Each structure stands twice: as structure tokens, then as C-alpha cells.
Amino acid sequence: MRVFIACLGTETNTFSSLPTGEQTYRDTALFDGDATRHEPTPFSQPLHIWRARAEEQGHEVTEGLCAFAQPGGRTIRRVYEDYRDRILAQAEAALPLDLVLVNMHGAMVAEGYDDCEGDLLTRLRAVVGPDTVIGGELDLHCHITPAMLEAATVLVTYKEYPHVDIGERADDLFRLCHDAALGRSAPVMAAHDCRMISMWRTTAEPMRGFVADMKAREGSDGILAVSFGHGFPWGDVAAVGAKTLVVADGDEEKAAALAADLADRLWAMREETRPTAIGIDEAIDRALASDGGPVVLADVSDNAGGGAPSDSTFILERLIARGVRDAASGLYWDPVAVRFCMEAGEGARLRLRIGGKCGPDSGDPVDLAVTVERIVENAAQTFGSARNGIGDAVWVRGEGGLDLVLNTLRTQVFHPDAFTAVGLDPAARKIVVVKSTQHFHAGFAPIAKDILYVAAPGAIAPDFAAIPYTKLATPYWPRVEDPWAG
């Protein structure tokens, strides 16, 4: 069997003014056919798994481009077209192909292309022909579009948020697509639009049970795979929103019926699963009142993983104004401040302008007298079983002990080792503020006394009813109470 693997993705916040160009892909993950010869990153991990599984079976593997960008605004048109065309040319050169596996995000938008995944899959289908199995792995924060469903044989999304199951889903996709390529199954897909825009944390009930039920349905009664595409709220595209997606063996009606049934269950749970978030001062009050620590405050509105700048100062300003000292916070993406610290060196004391640099969503810069405690070049943090580079990182301490981690590669906080990488122990602090929506949860829950989600201002403030869509044609909850009425 001849197998082709590739990766192209990012999660595009179409409301963001941060341009996503070649440098952002280079900073995150850019390999031209040799991603699997390097240490796995969260974005290349599926390629490692697919190559290993295919080679175990004695198949011939051709590896194409692997390009992934930290979320931001739209990808520059010529960059998207260049990456796409490289993958298409690599697939064409590897013909004939039995199996094509692509790791994508599912919410990638480029200038001129609202549905990059649909565009890529459609062109891949044209290259490989109608009989080749094409499988795609997607982040659950995806827009599942008609073009994607039409062109792919099998699509699966992650089931877990935080995304701790990237490898498991890569294994699932390989098995399903390999069976199909051997003629052991005939996958058909059906998606169901939930008409809901929200975020679902799978770390707590009732979503834990929902995930367990999705898994339980797979592998029996002709159901091959069950996914819930939560959707990515900050994409102004026609297909934005939550969708269930079922792959069945030859029976599209059965797939559609289960997809509708699962969507009904999600609708019934909508109030219970609505993400809670509290104001900045309430969060600080509750953290200070807690006996022991650390209480983790998630700055969900400034999560780089949703295309936010990761340099907002709204919570930092309140910590300073209220005299809170026993606190640590990161990661502030501030290459200029990091440069000043590196010039000054460890132990230096200086007055540093921190954050607030990218635009109105970042708030105002904060001027703080700090000591440079520690500088680490090319630091990294853990994300699942992969490593995520955070760039050059600096631990600075404000007067009285307010500790901040500044870095040069824009990324959210995935794990406490984003702090310990520079020698700062978050477990020993009363308050830890992390710029992340949910991925932090896997690593921080074991050390946290409590976790509070904070609705600070910012690029992705969790107010789903107020997102100014211009292309979504159908009503949705929570902007309207009943999107099915009328």
C-alpha cells in the first residue's frame, strides 16, 4: 500500500489583527517532508504515529509538508497557496496512492479562502482520484464544512478539551482509513448542525459522560467513529458553530440519526455546560480568601491558542493596584521586554514596560520596577506527550514578590513547567494567573487548590452572543433562546 501523510493548519481568529505569515509557521512548526525525523510537537505528532503504523504494516510512506501556525489572524494568501500547492505537488509525485492522511486544524482561514481545509481536501481529491481513501484529523475547535465532508473519506476530531487525545485520535484515523483502503469497510459521514456557539470543557460532567458515550458507540452497530466538533467561535465564516459528526459503515441514514441524537443531547445540556467565568476582582477576592494555594486564575480572554496576543495587562493591573504580591503570572509575549532583560542580565534591576503592545485588546502597558531573576534561552513546556517551545523566557520579580514570566514565542500556558522552566515554582504561590482557556487544566489541576475562569476584557472574551458575525446565515444559541423557532 502507498501512503501519503502531511499537515497544514492553524486556528484563525478572523477578528484578530495579528497577521499570520511564514514567520509564524516557522516559529510553530514548519518541516518540508522530515517532520517525523524531529521530536514530536503537538502538530507533528499524528504524522509520527501514521508513519509508524504504516511502516509496521510494510507500507511505503511518502511524507509531505508539515506546516502549523500558532493561532492569529488570517493566513497571508501567498503563504497558504504556497503550502497547499507544495502538498498537492508532493501527493501528485507519489501517485498512485491508496491512502492519504492529513493533520489539519479545521478552522483555518486565509486571505481569499474561508475554508482552507475544504479547499485543500477538494484539490487533494482531484489529484489522487475517487478511489483513494483520504482521512483528516481535526481539532475539535473546527468548522466542519460541506466541502470537507464531500472530499474526505473519514474525518475525526479530538474528543477532549484539553486536547490530551491527539495521539489516540491519530491512531483511530489510521485504523479506520486503513480498513477502508483494504476494502474492509465503506465509511460514510453525516454531520448535524447544533446551532450552538459556546465552549465545552470535557474535564467535568456532564461532558465527561458525553465523551465516554461517544467512545462507547464506536465499533459496534455499524458505527465507525463519533466526533463532536465544538466549533471555533471567533471565525467569521459561514460554517461557524458546533456540529456532531458520525462515520458509519455504508449506512448514511444511521450516521445522520446518531449525529442528530447526539446534537439533541448537547442541546438539552446547554445551560449545564455553559462555561462559567467571573470578573477579575471577584476572582482575586476568592483566591485571597482561599486557605492555601495555589488558586489558578485562567485569563481565558488572552489565550494565544484562540488567536489572542497573550500580552494583555487587565488582570496584571488589578493585581498591582490591589497590592497582591504572592502571585505568579505568564506567559506574557513581549520580545522587546525580554530583549531588555537579556541585555541587562540576571540580577539586574530595571524599570520595565510590560505587555499592552499589540492593540486595544491588550490593554495598557504596565511599567514595573523589576529584578531579572532568571533568563533561559529556547525554553519549552509540556503539552501532552509533546514539547512546545516558548522561545527565550525570562522570570522577572516585581517589588514585593509579584512574579512574571515573559517570552518571545507567542503561545498559551499548557503546563506548570512553563514556570518551572525559568526556576519559578507555581505550586508555592497563592495565586497563579495563566493565559489559557482550558489546555492548562491537565497540568495545573494536580497542583491547584482551586481553578477560576476569569472573564477579563481581551481578544476572545467569552461572550458568545456578542460576536459580530457577518457570514453565519442561521440563528444560534445563546444569541437567541431557540434557534429552531420560526
Ligand SMILES: [Zn+2]
Ligand atoms: Zn482546540
